[in-house]
Amino acid sequence: MIQTESGWVCSCPVVCCKHAHVIEISKRMREAVQEEVPKTIIKQVDLTKYKRCKSPNVVKQGIRRLKRGPVQGYKCKDCNKRFTHNLGFEKKHVAPEQITQAVDLLFSGLSSRKVAKSLEMTGFKISCKTVQNWGKEYAEIMERFADTIKPQVGEAWRTDELYLKIKGNRKYLFAMLDSETRF
Structure with a gap:
């Protein structure tokens, strides 16, 4: 050439x-x-504001003791709502570590049944359908993120x-x- x-x-x-x-x-x-x-540029998440009412008047209020471990609680002084920061894992009743382990195993090539079985050996019982749902949900999130890089x-x-x-x-x-x- x-x-x-x-x-x-x-x-x-x-x-x-x-x-x-x-x-x-x-x-x-x-x-x-x-x-x-x-x-x-990856946007930095602002943890000093409540995401629903965008109020900066947020204070720490107690620690929630869950099965997956303690989680810091917060309270918005403007609307009196209590919340926790669980970025990326909102409305999930499972520890983020277990979800990421399941999704990682799924994307490594294991079937959803084998992922559920391997998590069950670590003391965490979950159905294979839940593993499939997590895989689909987080694949969509990662696809949107990867397209911007x-x-x-x-x-x-x-x-x-x-x-x-x-x-x-x-x-x-x-x-x-x-x-x-x-x-």
């Missing part, structure tokens, strides 16, 4: 070379990612092509990998 004034040129006998297309695509992708990187990429990319046959039609699959970050 040689870069000229008119673009990339390859020594292939084919007039419209696939190698040149891969380089052009990777350049456009790299430029798009580098434009988006400064815009991607733009990786830092370098200047050098490695490409590979793969010939596939889909329903009898030959297709190309181009795989690209950043040399530095392996993204």
Whole structure:
């Protein structure tokens, strides 16, 4: 591949070379990612305000003793509501550690029945349907979050092509990998 004034040129006998297309695509992708990187910032959660009435008049009020352990309680002075901060695990009656362990095992390739069985061995009885529901719920949350992340990429990319046959039609699959970050 040689870069000229008119673009990339390859020594292939084919007039419209696939190698040149891969380089052009990777350049456009790299430029798009580098434009988006400064815009991607994870928002910090403000724990000093009650999320329903947005009041900053929040005070600590007692500790709730649950099966999963003690949880700090809070009270909003404006609307007199009591609440706890359980970010990402609101309205769940199970410890966040157990939910994350179940979701991690599920995403590692175990079936929901095997995940439920392994959690039962640790003393936590849960149905396989609950594990499936958690997997679906947290997969949607992670998908929304992952779509906002733009990786830092370098200047050098490695490409590979793969010939596939889909329903009898030959297709190309181009795989690209950043040399530095392996993204």
